[in-house]
Amino acid sequence: MAVTDVTAPGARRVAERIVKSGGRAIWRRLDVTSERDWRAAIDSVRKTWDHLNVLVANAGIALAKPIAEMSLGEWRRVMAVNLDGVFLGTKHAARAMRRAGGGNIVIVSSVSGIRPFAGASAYGASKAALRLFTKTAALEHAGDGIRVNAVCPGGVKTPMWQGMDFWKKLKQKHGSEEKVWKALSEDSPFGRLADPEEIASCIAFLVSDESSYVSGSELVVDGGGGS
Numbered sequence: 001m002a003v004t005d006v007t008a009p010g011a012r013r014v015a016e017r018i019v020k021s022g023g024r025a026i027w028r029r030l031d032v033t034s035e036r037d038w039r040a041a042i043d044s045v046r047k048t049w050d051h052l053n054v055l056v057a058n059a060g061i062a063l064a065k066p067i068a069e070m071s072l073g074e075w076r077r078v079m080a081v082n083l084d085g086v087f088l089g090t091k092h093a094a095r096a097m098r099r100a101g102g103g104n105i106v107i108v109s110s111v112s113g114i115r116p117f118a119g120a121s122a123y124g125a126s127k128a129a130l131r132l133f134t135k136t137a138a139l140e141h142a143g144d145g146i147r148v149n150a151v152c153p154g155g156v157k158t159p160m161w162q163g164m165d166f167w168k169k170l171k172q173k174h175g176s177e178e179k180v181w182k183a184l185s186e187d188s189p190f191g192r193l194a195d196p197e198e199i200a201s202c203i204a205f206l207v208s209d210e211s212s213y214v215s216g217s218e219l220v221v222d223g224g225g226g227s
Contacts, residue, residue, distance in 0.1 A: 002045045004030035006059070032059045032085030038092045051100035054207045055093040057086045058108045060126075064119045064164055075122050082126035083133075090137055094146055102145025104207040107134050108199075109150045111222045127152075131218055138216030147215040149206045154222025155184060155193040190223040 001018060005011035008029040015027035026048055031037045045052045061081045063074055086107055097103030112120050113127030131150060138148040161167060161184065162177075170180045185192045202221050205211055 001025045002041065002048070003027045004041055006031055030059075032089060033080045035088050035092075038088045042092045042096050046096060052093060052096040053100060053103040055089060055097075055103070055105045056108070056203055056207075057089045057105065059085050060108065060160075062120070062123045062160055062164060064166055065122075066119055067121050070122065078122040078126055082123070083129050086130055086133065090133075090148070094137070094141055094144070097146050098141075098144045103147075105137065105146065105148045106203050106206050107148070107150045108203075109134070109152045109218065111152050111154045111220065111225065114152060114220070134218070135216045142215060147206075147211075149211070149214060149216065150218045151199060151202050151206070152218050152220045152222070153194060153199050154220075154225050155188065156196060156199055157181065157193040158196055188223045188225060192223075194221060194223065 001015075001023065003011045003015040003018070003025055004027070005014070006029065008027075011027035011029060015025040018025035026044065028041055028044055029037075030041050042052060059081060061078060063070070063078050065074065090105055090107070093103070093105060097105075107130050109130040110123070110127040112124040113129070113131055116124060131152070134148055134150040141148060167180070170183065171177060174180050174183055181193065199221055202219050206214065206217075206219065
């Protein structure tokens with residue numbers, strides 16, 4: 001497995017955990033908005049394993065800001081990471097997979113790309129675009145033996161929330177991080193946010209032979225939230 005992240009330490013830590021658990025992994029820094037970085041990352045995988053058969057396009061950033069208060073730079077930054085990054089990854093991964101005789105691409109979209117949330121126009125627009133991009137890529141590469149699918153998670157308990165501007169305000173309002181997590185879970189029928197491992201299990205299904213006739217699909221993982 002090749003682990004990539006925009007920060008080298010982040011990628012290295014995950015790769016080291018995989019190796020310690022008995023797996024095989026390499027790591028490298030990858031800015032998903034850089035085509036040069038994508039070329040280098042794909043080349044690194046091919047040199048290590050001779051082929052690429054799975055790509056999980058999971059990098060993303062969020063922005064919580066009303067449209068009237070958002071700068072063009074902020075809008076473009078979200079699109080560059082969430083949308084351009086997936087385009088570049090799919091482009092170069094598909095070329096490598098075509099040479100290898102096939103493969104699987106899973107794109108991480110979001111329920112925010114299915115239904116609107118006030119203050120999430122840029123994030124929602126980028127994730128909505130990924131849904132149609134997934135279906136188009138699936139059509140274009142079906143003849144290459146490449147399946148392309150998307151997962152659309154609801155709220156997931158990850159550090160991304162704690163990096164949002166509103167996190168501090170919520171913590172001041174509720175008094176503790178535990179209470180903030182509980183407040184963020186109020187709309188979930190399960191009464192909690194998803195664990196990252198639950199999303200990973202859905203991705204593992206989509207890249208396995210168990211889903212061999214599934215392509216161009218959207219797997220909504222929101223605990224029955226109605227998206």
